[in-house]
Amino acid sequence: MKTILSFIDWYLPGYRAGGTLKAFANQIAQLEGVYNFRIITRDTDYCETTPYDGVRSNEWTRLTENSEVYYMSADALGHKQMKKLVRETVYDAVYVHGIYSYWFSILPVYLAKKAKASPIVVCAHGMLGRHALDVKNTKKQLFLKLAKYFGLFRNVVFHAANEAEAADVIHALGKKAKVVVAEELPMKADLSQRDGITKKEGKLRMCSFARISPEKNTKYALEVLMYCKDHDIVYDIHGPVYNESYWQECLQVIAKLPSNIKVEYKGSLPGDQVFDKLKEYHLMFMPTTGENFGHIILESLMAARPVIISNNTPWRGLTGKKAGYDLPLDKMQAFVQAVEHFAGMIQQDYDDLSLGAIEHARAFIANNDILQQNINLFRDEG
Secondary structure, eight states: OEEEEEEOSSOTTOOTTTHHHHHHHHHHHHTTTTEEEEEEEESSOTTOOSOOTTOOTTSEEEEETTEEEEEEOTTTOSHHHHHHHHHHSOOSEEEEEOSSOIIIIIHHHHHHHHTTOSOEEEEOTTTTSHHHHTTTHHHHHHHHHHHHHHTTTTTOEEEESSHHHHHHHHHHHOTTOEEEEOOOOOOOOOOSSOOOOOOOTTEEEEEEESOBSGGGTHHHHHHHHTTOOSSEEEEEEESOBSOHHHHHHHHHHHHTSOTTEEEEEEEOOOHHHHHHHHTTSSEEEEOOSOOSSOHHHHHHHHTTOOEEEESSSSOOOTTTTTSEEEEOTTOHHHHHHHHHHHHTOOHHHHHHHHHHHHHHHHHHHTOHHHHHHHHHTTSTTO
């Protein structure tokens, strides 16, 4: 069985890094029996400096049947140790997560090329999307120019989650960029039963699970609620505060919300608890500026909870599937109407959408082509 040497800034048991970490963990679980993974990562979670409890740093640790992890401490992180790991670890392919991290993206690509590894696969995780490039645009454009000049990504295969992301990669890196599309894999879960929830007319419990940052559009969601004055609505926000000044702007909006709206910040939740937590709400409300996949959206559907999201994700046509709404961000009133529509629903009408959500998730998961795409990702022919 082939072994994939992988680099990622944050991995399990971490959870604060969100979709990137979750996508990789799901992929490893689904590829058990097909590939083994040896993962090099930090021994701390995203935005944390204290090492994980119970984790042994700077040595290989068996995590699952098909994965071993090398948790690198901050004092051990350096060129010498990275070179040693690449040189001494036995592997058949290299898989790098992210674009801009020096230690876990740029340096691993450079070292893998020096070692003549093949294939070298880079998963950008949406970082080359046009909406993502708008954040800290000057620094990112400078990096991409330098990467092109020095040929950092020459002969590297890019893993795109869909055709739209593939187009983003080519737009950012040029027509010579080699891109393979492999849709991201879902978490393993039993969807044979649908867990219901009581829905009273005029009452609505909503949630979001995402980092607090402009690209996740938390402030926009709160501004939508400014105009929802007809029903009692609870909106719980889960996720790390990535941008403190942006969060202060959000708090200013929260302070102005009408009395029928109750917003509470719940902090971060470990990834293995999110699926069950979703079932405590009627729907997920996350008008993100863009997602290359959106694992939390799929998890909400898997939990039989409809979603209200922007149309800047691969999850489109939700209204026709009775799974929620995907709406344009320049139509805020449409979001207001969608929230109010859910709030005014009676039990039977809500149950129809709850069923539509889980059926949409079941149909996605039943697509075996996605698993084969991920298997093909690490074949030498790319």
